[in-house]
Amino acid sequence: MNHLRLCLGLFLASAAFAAQSATSFPMGGLAVKINAGSIAAPVSTSFAIPLYDPPLAIGAGVGRIASLTATTITCTGAGWTSGALSTPAFPYAFRITSGGATGATFYVSANTADTLTTSGVDLLSQGLAAGASGDTFRLIPVDTLNTLFGATTLMGGPSPAEADIVVLSSNSQAFYYYDPGAGQWRRPGLPLNFGDTKIPLDSAVTVVRRSSALTLRFTGRVPDVRFRLAVANSGSTYTHTGFPTEVTLGNLSLQTTLPGWVSGAETNADILVVGIGSSAPAYYHDGTQWSRPGIPLKFDGTKIPAGTPIQIFKRGSSSGTSYLTQFIPYSL
Numbered sequence: 001m002n003h004l005r006l007c008l009g010l011f012l013a014s015a016a017f018a019a020q021s022a023t024s025f026p027m028g029g030l031a032v033k034i035n036a037g038s039i040a041a042p043v044s045t046s047f048a049i050p051l052y053d054p055p056l057a058i059g060a061g062v063g064r065i066a067s068l069t070a071t072t073i074t075c076t077g078a079g080w081t082s083g084a085l086s087t088p089a090f091p092y093a094f095r096i097t098s099g100g101a102t103g104a105t106f107y108v109s110a111n112t113a114d115t116l117t118t119s120g121v122d123l124l125s126q127g128l129a130a131g132a133s134g135d136t137f138r139l140i141p142v143d144t145l146n147t148l149f150g151a152t153t154l155m156g157g158p159s160p161a162e163a164d165i166v167v168l169s170s171n172s173q174a175f176y177y178y179d180p181g182a183g184q185w186r187r188p189g190l191p192l193n194f195g196d197t198k199i200p201l202d203s204a205v206t207v208v209r210r211s212s213a214l215t216l217r218f219t220g221r222v223p224d225v226r227f228r229l230a231v232a233n234s235g236s237t238y239t240h241t242g243f244p245t246e247v248t249l250g251n252l253s254l255q256t257t258l259p260g261w262v263s264g265a266e267t268n269a270d271i272l273v274v275g276i277g278s279s280a281p282a283y284y285h286d287g288t289q290w291s292r293p294g295i296p297l298k299f300d301g302t303k304i305p306a307g308t309p310i311q312i313f314k315r316g317s318s319s320g321t322s323y324l325t326q327f328i329p330y331s332l
Contacts, residue, residue: 025054026332028222028244030307036213039162046206046276048240048309051220055139057084057092059113065134070122073130073137078114085111088196091142094118095225099135100127103228103325105201107142145176145185146195155211156180160188165208169238169276169309170200202229204238204309206276224332230321231258237312238276241304242326250300252326254312255285259322262315263287266294273311274304280311 028051037043055061063075073094085092085108094116095105104126110117129135149166156178157163163177176194179186184193199205227242241247254272255261262270269284283290283299290299304310312324 025224026222027219029217029219030244031215031217032307034207034209034214034216037209037211039210042165042208042210044206044208044277046204046309047307048202048204049218049220050202050223050240050242050244050307051218052140052201052223053220055092055141057081057139062097062136062138064136065128065130068123068128068130070124071119072115072117073123073128074115076114080111080113082112083110085116085139089144089146091144091198093140093142093201094137095140096128097136097138097225099129101135101228103226105140105228107198140201142201143199144196145199148199149178151178151180151183153216154178154207155209162210164210167206167208168197168199168203169206170203171232171237173238202227202239204240204276204311222332223328226328227324227326229324231312231324232314233260233318233320233322234314234316238309239312240307240309243329244306245329246306247304247329248300249283249290249302249304252304254324257326258312258324260314260316260318261285266291268315270315271313273313274308276309276311
């Protein structure tokens, strides 16, 4: 089953968004055209999916942190099935929905009936509150290559040169293709099954297409808390603008919403790339306005459509991450 609902159809728009009230939360839709290519001349299309599906697992979909440790949070009476939120085939994450860490998201590596375990981060350093007035959280299903694309959405082949390629980009990039003979998602040169590979939340996806054009349509829950993402202090982080709405460079305002952003001369400033690939435009903030290398014009009003991935490139050499924060640009 798909976590994010995906369906195929004729191309209607390269990116479209609509929100409506569905049960107790707003739902949205995103349509992405995957441009046509061929075996000899593949064509890349990049996109992001700023939508999330409600949890499908048994037990509480939302809760309050009763207690926590460096790697766990406990929710009294959650009623989860042990291990059900951390199976490789259908993984989950939890997102904080109140308090100082609102918007922070952590992957579930194990669970019991009332406890979620994560790894790779110290929860005690995140400013979380526990107890009767503890911070709240929400479960989010995490898609994999199998649940989002399956076996037939894209063109498979016996080798990466004969199949569509899916590139997953977050703090690094990895390439995958579907091998119909093996019935598996694989990586070039690695004859292993990568179908349960997580598609990182708030990351970028590129499809290198070797067949006719198609449109991917996604529906899911519209974000209802602020966007908060850990961005590498050095090198590239691939993500999106936080919400399924259009935003301008001026309103995105990375120079103020991302601590440590360096503005100044184009040779020294941090870089924002809108889209992915050699043809994607790059921008920097000169201390007064958004500009493009070699083009001394003002680009603050440049629009970034919904579903467009972005690459944040930090020139520094510092280790660690800083949190990019974006607030909800719409009323719910």
